[in-house]
Structure formats: structure tokens, C-alpha cells
Amino acid sequence: MQAKSVKKQKEQDEILKEITRNDYEWGFETAVATHTLKKGLNEDVVREISRLKGEPDYMLDFRLKAFRQWQKMKEPTWGHFEHAPIDFQDIVYYAAPEKASDNPLDNIDPELLETFKKLGIELDESKELPKVAVDAIMDSVSVKTMYSEELAKQGIIFCSISEAIKNHPDLIRQYLGSVVPAGDNYYSALNAAVFSDGSFVYIPKGVRCPMELSSYFRINAKESGQFERTLIIADEGAYVSYMEGCTAPMRDKNQLHAAVVEIVVLKDAEVKYSTVQNWYPGDKEGKGGIYNFVTKRGICKGSRAKLSWTQVETGSAITWKYPSIILKGDHSTGEFYSVAVTNHRQQADTGTKMIHIGQNTSSTIVSKGVSAGESQNSYRGLVKVMPNATGARNFSRCDSLLMGNRCGAHTWPDMQCQNDSAVIEHEATTSRISEEKLFYCRQRGLSEESAVSLIVNGYAKDVLNQLPMEFAAEAQKLLSVSLEGSVG
Amino acid sequence: MLLEIKDLKASINGKQILKGVNLNVNRGEIHAIMGPNGNGKSTLASVIAGKEMFKVDGGQVRYKDKNLFDLNVEERACEGIFLGFQYPVEIPGVSITSFMRAAVNEQRKYKGLDPMDAFAFMKYMEEKQALVGMTDKLANRSVNEGFSGGEKKKNEIFQMAMLQPELAILDETDSGLDIDALRIVAGGVNKLANKDNAIIVITHYQRLLDYIVPDFVHVLADGKIVKTGTKELAKELEEKGYDWLKDHDSGK
Numbered sequence: 001m002q003a004k005s006v007k008k009q010k011e012q013d014e015i016l017k018e019i020t021r022n023d024y025e026w027g028f029e030t031a032v033a034t035h036t037l038k039k040g041l042n043e044d045v046v047r048e049i050s051r052l053k054g055e056p057d058y059m060l061d062f063r064l065k066a067f068r069q070w071q072k073m074k075e076p077t078w079g080h081f082e083h084a085p086i087d088f089q090d091i092v093y094y095a096a097p098e099k100a101s102d103n104p105l106d107n108i109d110p111e112l113l114e115t116f117k118k119l120g121i122e123l124d125e126s127k128e129l130p131k132v133a134v135d136a137i138m139d140s141v142s143v144k145t146m147y148s149e150e151l152a153k154q155g156i157i158f159c160s161i162s163e164a165i166k167n168h169p170d171l172i173r174q175y176l177g178s179v180v181p182a183g184d185n186y187y188s189a190l191n192a193a194v195f196s197d198g199s200f201v202y203i204p205k206g207v208r209c210p211m212e213l214s215s216y217f218r219i220n221a222k223e224s225g226q227f228e229r230t231l232i233i234a235d236e237g238a239y240v241s242y243m244e245g246c247t248a249p250m251r252d253k254n255q256l257h258a259a260v261v262e263i264v265v266l267k268d269a270e271v272k273y274s275t276v277q278n279w280y281p282g283d284k285e286g287k288g289g290i291y292n293f294v295t296k297r298g299i300c301k302g303s304r305a306k307l308s309w310t311q312v313e314t315g316s317a318i319t320w321k322y323p324s325i326i327l328k329g330d331h332s333t334g335e336f337y338s339v340a341v342t343n344h345r346q347q348a349d350t351g352t353k354m355i356h357i358g359q360n361t362s363s364t365i366v367s368k369g370v371s372a373g374e375s376q377n378s379y380r381g382l383v384k385v386m387p388n389a390t391g392a393r394n395f396s397r398c399d400s401l402l403m404g405n406r407c408g409a410h411t412w413p414d415m416q417c418q419n420d421s422a423v424i425e426h427e428a429t430t431s432r433i434s435e436e437k438l439f440y441c442r443q444r445g446l447s448e449e450s451a452v453s454l455i456v457n458g459y460a461k462d463v464l465n466q467l468p469m470e471f472a473a474e475a476q477k478l479l480s481v482s483l484e485g486s487v488g
Numbered sequence: 489m490l491l492e493i494k495d496l497k498a499s500i501n502g503k504q505i506l507k508g509v510n511l512n513v514n515r516g517e518i519h520a521i522m523g524p525n526g527n528g529k530s531t532l533a534s535v536i537a538g539k540e541m542f543k544v545d546g547g548q549v550r551y552k553d554k555n556l557f558d559l560n561v562e563e564r565a566c567e568g569i570f571l572g573f574q575y576p577v578e579i580p581g582v583s584i585t586s587f588m589r590a591a592v593n594e595q596r597k598y599k600g601l602d603p604m605d606a607f608a609f610m611k612y613m614e615e616k617q618a619l620v621g622m623t624d625k626l627a628n629r630s631v632n633e634g635f636s637g638g639e640k641k642k643n644e645i646f647q648m649a650m651l652q653p654e655l656a657i658l659d660e661t662d663s664g665l666d667i668d669a670l671r672i673v674a675g676g677v678n679k680l681a682n683k684d685n686a687i688i689v690i691t692h693y694q695r696l697l698d699y700i701v702p703d704f705v706h707v708l709a710d711g712k713i714v715k716t717g718t719k720e721l722a723k724e725l726e727e728k729g730y731d732w733l734k735d736h737d738s739g740k
Contacts, residue, residue, distance in 0.1 A: 435541070440577045443537050444591035444647065445565040445598065454590055458581030458630065 036224065037094040043067060046193050049094050053162050053196070058173060066182035066192030073186045080378040080410055081318050081347035083254070083291065091256060092224040093194045135160060135199040135215045147211065155204040158213055161229050164200035171202055175233055179262040179297050179326070187258040187320075188295045195229035195260070203238035203269070212468055214243040217259075225256040232262070234269035236302065241272040243471055254282075254317060259294045267302025267329065272310070274467050275323075276475050279315035281482075284373075286345030289317025296323035297353075300332035300361075308335035309352065310466040312475045314482040317346060322380065324353035327361035327389075334363040337463040339475075341456075341482045342375030342407070351381040351412075356389040356422070365396040368460050371407035372483055378410040385422040392422040401459055402432040403452070403483070453480035489550075490515050490686050491536075491655055496547035498535045505531040507711030508547065513655070516683040520702035521690045521713075522722060524730045528711045529690045530574060533659045537571040538564050551655070566598035568654030568685075572644040579631040584622075584643060585613065587631050588650050595651065616649040620676040638666055645676040656680070657688045674699030694726040707733055 037048060046067045050060040075086070134146050135158065151158050157168060165172050182192035199215045217228060234240055257279060265271050273296075282289025292315070298307045309323035325334030336352040354363035363383065371377035377400070385392045400409035415424055433455055441451035456479050457464065464472055491513040498506040505528045513519055523529055535542050536549065538561040549556040552567065559567060579587065592612075593603040604612065617627060620642060632640050648656050658677070677700050681687050689700055697705075697719060705721040706713045707730065714733050715721065725733075 434577075437577050437579065439537075439539055439561065440573065441579075441587075441591075442561040443565050443571050443573075444587070444651065445562050445595040446590060447562050447594070450590065450594060454582055454587070455579060458579055461581035 035096045036092050039092050040089045041091070041093055041194065045093055049194055049196060052094065052096075053165075055162075055165055056169065058169065059165050062177065062182070063193050066189050067194075069183045070186065070189035070193055073183075073189055075186050079318075079320050079349040080376060080380075080412075081320070081349055083318060086254075086256065086291070088190075093227070094196055095224040096196075135213075136218070151209070151211075154207050154210070156207060156209055157200065157202040159200055161195075161198040161200045161231060164231070168200070168202070171233065172200075172231070175262065175264055176229075176231055177262075179264060179299050180260050180295050185295060187293045188260050191227045191229060191258050191260045191295070194225075195227045198228035198230040198259070199232075200230070201232040201240060201242065203234045203240045205235045206237040207235075208238070209240040212241050212243055214245070216245050225258065227257075228259045230259070230261040231264075232271060232273070232298075233264045234266060234271045234305075236266045237268040238266075239270045241274070241468055243274045243276070243468060245276045245278070245471075245474075254289055254291055255280075256291050256293065257316075259296075261294070261296040261323075263298030263307060265298060265300045265302070265305040265307050265332075268304050269302070270306040271298065272308050272466075272468075273298070273323075274471055275309075275311040275313075276467075276471055276478065277311065277313045277315050277319070278478060280317075281315050281344070281346050282317040284344045286317065289346075290315065292316035292319045292321060294319075294321040296321065297326070298324070298334075299326040300329050300334060300358075302329040302332070303358070304331045304333075305329045306333040306335075308333075308337070308466065310335075310337040310463065311339070311350075312460075312463070312467070312478065313338065313340040313348060313350060314478050316348070319346075319348040319350050321350045322352055324355070324382075325363065326355045326357065327363060327392075328357045329361075330358040331360045332358055333361070335466075336363075336365045336367070337466045338367045339370070339460040339463045339479070340368070340377055340379075341370040341479060342372065342377045343482055344373040344375060346373075346375040348376070349378040349380055351379045353382040354384070354394060356383075356385045356392040356394070356419075359389060360391040360393075361389055362393040363395075365394070365398070366462055367396075367398045368463055369398075369400045369409055370403070370456055370459070370479075370483070371400070371409050372403040374406045376408045376410070378412065380412045380414075382414045382416070383424055384415075385417040385419050385424070387418045389419050390421050392419060394422075394424045396424075396426045398426070398428045399459070400428075400430045401456070402430065449480070449484060452483055456480070456483060489513070490552065492548075492550040493536075494548045494550075496532075496535065496549060497545040498531060498542050499545055500531070500542050504545065505542075505711055506535065509708070509711070509713055511706065511713060513686045513688065515654070515686055517686050517704065518681055518700065518702045519686070519688045520697055520700075520705045520719075520722060521688060521708050522692070522694075522705060522725060523708035525692060527709050529692075529708050530659055532708065533571055533657045533688075533690055536564075536657060537561065537569060562594075563598075565651075566595045568652075570648050570651055570653030570656045572641075572648060572656065572658035574660040576632045576635075576640045576644055578633045578635075580633050582631050583629065584627045584631055584646070588613065588647065591647070592650060613650065616646060619649050619679055620646045620673075622646045641673055645673050645680075649676060649680055652680075652685075654685050655688070656685065657690065659690045660692065670696065671699060694722045697722045709733060 046063050050063055148158055180188050182189050201213055203209050263271055279290035279292055300307050307325050313319055327334050334354050340348045340350050342348045352365055365381060367379045369377040369379055379398050383394045398411050402409055411428055413426055417424060437455060438451050457476050464475055467475055489512055493509055493511040496506050496509040509532060521529055589609055596603055622642060702719055705717050705719055707715040
């Protein structure tokens, strides 16, 4: 018996070593010349960002107005997570890899191409097998947007938001800030003031985008925040599926990521937005990691418009994010599918808001939380039916899966109904990965890690099924990796 | 000898359940372990499979000439020990097909074999489905989720067919079975039994033994095997119950 326990201890040490080694395989750093502004934020910094980007005056006005609003605002404190106060003067607000540009590939620093290759993103159009157009963004700027020309033939605009500001001012002026106004919240105001880059998509009337569009966000520079801004417009009868992925190097210090994503869906149009969020979560003791404070919102503006958010959230030290949908058009549809995994000391407070304004609007919410280690995982959701939303329907399902007994799962659903004809359903379950379940799987030959991965993937299946094929396999793998070391 | 159990003692939460079990099993044999409920039959199965909530307090178990206690649960499975569960658990969202694919390939990996490709696997699965009468419809459902008692047991036998164990322990496989399902399960066991493997059937009733013919019948009472015989013993038990054995034992 003695020998056995020694052996077991040794085994556990081995496993632990291995896990520590493989923990966050995207944690490498790229040595590339970076142009950064000095730390701190004031009006001059905002002006400098706008100048560096060669923006027209209307954008500078937009930024300054947002900055002045931000100065008067306070950080929200209602989220179910804790962190030391953020010193907003101790952050670099603009960092750009020096050679990045949208010129042909040969003008891009090979180090950058190599970085994205390591991340599994092939930016060479001649090599990409399944056709996915990628906008690769490192720190504050877009490195390369693929297939822009090919897409342009159908009138589709897919470029960095910086370019759109210069080349498509009418669309930008009409829609930027129309779904998430600068003053919406503290971080959206900050983002509006200092955002550096992001993706812009416009799908013209009746056009079905022939390939998946995708943005890949990478934070590389030290002590810099990333403030990306994405705007997607689907004109009447258009369709697009958009995917977003993100990673960052491992650093001891927390880094801020405050993004804003706005989506406008016009009559009969459909947008699918999928996220696999894998920012660096910090180490096991909760040191370092990304603060992911993001505002995502879409509006189904016209009749029969449809928007769905699918998210797989495994990274970040703190996630504060509620992709929401305003269902304005009659018969419009909103969907939110989410898997949020927290391990070690991670904290996630995420969910959605469905605002029913139009008649016969319907929304579906499927949220699957997985908490392990000493993490805290919260679902926070609002379903609001306005007085005119006759025939509105909502179905919500919020499940929590717990591993071990030191983590927490919390659910805060809020339902506000002002129309008697509305039907709102809410289901919730909490379960744990029991010893019985693990034993059953292991008795069939699966290792403990494989068993957990299988069980969690099964649990999250309803959400994973919503992901585009290109993403689903990656997401599955990510779920397993994020939970490594969470049992035993 | 495939399995050799010597004076095995085991407890749970400080309560001793197995009080010195002795049992030898050779390849090519079918053993039935009978006995009243709560006397250690399931505990014996769990201890052999490696369930960690049971504490082994003494004795030895050798399996394929290895000390069984040196192997963890999944290693024992990969070495060919299969436990047919009395109460199989549900795994929502995981189809029987993907569950088996993961298990088969992980066992292959243990043996140093390449994983089966999708085509070969489907073919292999079809063959085994036919053996136990498992429909595609059932195979595509989540493992045991919303299954009837009979479907659950059928699934256990199907998994046994897929994994081709060297030692299969079927714990109360006949509980919750209607007579038709019982025939299918027993038929599966009879088809799967061969000269290279051994099967231990744990059962409370003699009923299952109308369909599976054991080479040996053991009676486990109060944590010990108190009597061993042939299938005639099972018939005797059916008629007389277990009490006469207990008296017999204490009189020794």
C-alpha cells in the first residue's frame, strides 16, 4: 500500500508537470519592432492616436466627445468579480508592429506572418485550404485582411475599420456608435475614445457572403491595452457568418482588452457571429491574465432579421461581456449560445440581453457554464419585452456544471415583461461531474482527462453545434485544454 | 490463471464488506456469483475494477500475473477488465458511437496501436451492433440518457462486445430486464464467451442462469464465498433460499 501511494504521488507530480508545461500554448511573444505611445491617457493621446491613423476630422470629434464622456463616468462595480483597481494612466493605448500594413505579403514582417502561422492562421491566400477570409490584428493595427479584392467583386466590404473610416465615411458616420453609443458604459466610452483597429464588414442587399469572414486578435506588446472596434452591417436580405478568435502572450501583469462590437441587421438579413475567446487567463494563482471587458450588441432593425451570437469563452482572467440583441423589426429573431469555462482563479460574468420591441419577435438563450478550480462563473441575463412586442417569445436555458467544491456558479436571470401576450420560458440546472460518471468512463479505458473532456463536450454540445465547422474542432480542443488539471 | 483472488478484504467508510474472498478464474470459464443483497457481490466487482471509494484492507489479487492493485482504473480496463454496471450512468450530449470511439481508440493507444479510422470503426461497430441487436437509432442517442432499464443493459453488453475484454464482470445484468431483453443479453454473453476470455456473472436470481450456463456457481454471503458448485447449486438456491448456507457456514 505504501509503495502504491508513493507511485501515485509520483504519477500526479508527472501529470502536474506536464500540465504546467502545456498550460497556455499561445503564450509566446513575438520579437517585432513596435511603435508605442507613452503610457497614460489624456486628450493629447486621443488626438495623437487619431493623427497616427490619419483620420478625418469627424472621427477625431467622435473620439474627443467620447473621451469627455468617459472622464465623467465611473467604472461599473455590479459584476460578480474582484480585481485590484485599474490604473488607466498606467496603460499604453497605442502599440503598432512597425512594418504592418495592408500591402502585399512581402511587405509584412516575416515575424508577424510566423506568429499568425503559429496560431494556426495562414495569411497566404494561395495556401488557405478551406476558404476563410481573415483580418489579422496585432495589438492596435490590422496586419492583413485576406480576400478583400475577391469579396469586393460582389460589393462586399471586408477591411480594417481604419480603412473604412477613410474609404467608406458614409457607412461609418451612419452606423458607428448607432448600436453601442459611446456613452453606453464606461468601457464603451473608453473604447470610442482610443480604439485603434478592428474589422469592418458590409454585405450589400441580397448578397450571401460566399465564405466565412474572420478576425484574429492578438495582443503582443507589453503593458498595452487592446481596444478593438468591429462594425458589421448586413443590408436587406444579406447573409454573413463571422468568426472571431483571440490569444495573448503570458505576462505577469494584467492587460486590458476593452472591445466594442456593433452589428446592424436590416430587413430579411441574417448574421451569425461566433467567438472563441482564449485570451491568456493568468496562472494558477491568478497572477496576470487579460481583463476582457467587452460590449457587444446587435440590432435586428428590419422585419424578419436574424442575429445569433455563439461564444466559447475559455480565456481571460476576468470576462465581463453580454452580447445583446435589440429585436426591433417585427418577426425578428435573436439567439445567444454560450459556453463559458473557468478554471483556477478565473472569473467570468457573462450572459446576454434580449430586448423585444417588434411584434412576434423571438429569442433563444442557451448558456452553459463550466466552473473548476477556485473560479467563479456567473450567468447574467435580461429578457425585456416592451409594451408593443405582442406575440414575443423567449426560451432560456442556463446550465451550470461544477467540478470540485471550491468553485462557484451563479445565475442572475432578469425578466421584465410589459406585454401580456408574451411567452417567456426559463430552465436552469446545476450539476457536477460526479465520481460515478468519471469511474464509468475510466472503466472503459478513458483517462481522467479524456473523460472530463468527453463529458464537458457532451454538455456543451448544443452550443458547439452552432459553431461553423472550421471553428468547432478548435473549440472542442480548447475546452479540454482549459480544464486540464481540474480533476484529481 | 487469469484472475486469482486470495483472502481479499475491503471496506467502505470504515465498514468491512469483503471479509476474505478467495476465487480463481481461468480463461474459457463462466462463473456465476450469487448471494443475498448487501453481502458484497457488487463490492467485489467494484474492487476488481478499481473503484476508489473502496479501501482494500488485505489480501491479494493477481490478474494476468500482475498485481492488480498496481494498475489504476483505466489501466485495468485497457488490460481487458470490463465491468457491466448495475446502474449505468447517463452522459448527456455524448452518443454511444462517440463514446465507444473514444474508448476503443484509447484502449488501442494503450496497446500501441493506431486509432481506427472512421470507416473501419463504423464497420466494426455495425458488426457488434448486429450481435446484440442494437439499432442505429439507439447507438446515436446520448449514452444511457432516457434509456429504459433494458436499453441500458443492452448498451452494457454492446460495449462489452466492442471492447472485447478478457475478463468481463457483469453486475446484476439481469436486473430491470424483461424476458425478451434478457434473452438478447444472455444471447450476447453466450456469443461473446470464448476460450480466451472469462465471464463473471453477478446475479441475485437464478433466472439469468436459464440462458447463461455457468461452469461454476459461487455463493457470496457475509463477505465471503461460502459455497462453490456447478449450475445445480443455483437450482438448489432457487428452491431453498440462502439461509441454509449461512447456517451451514457458521456451523463450520
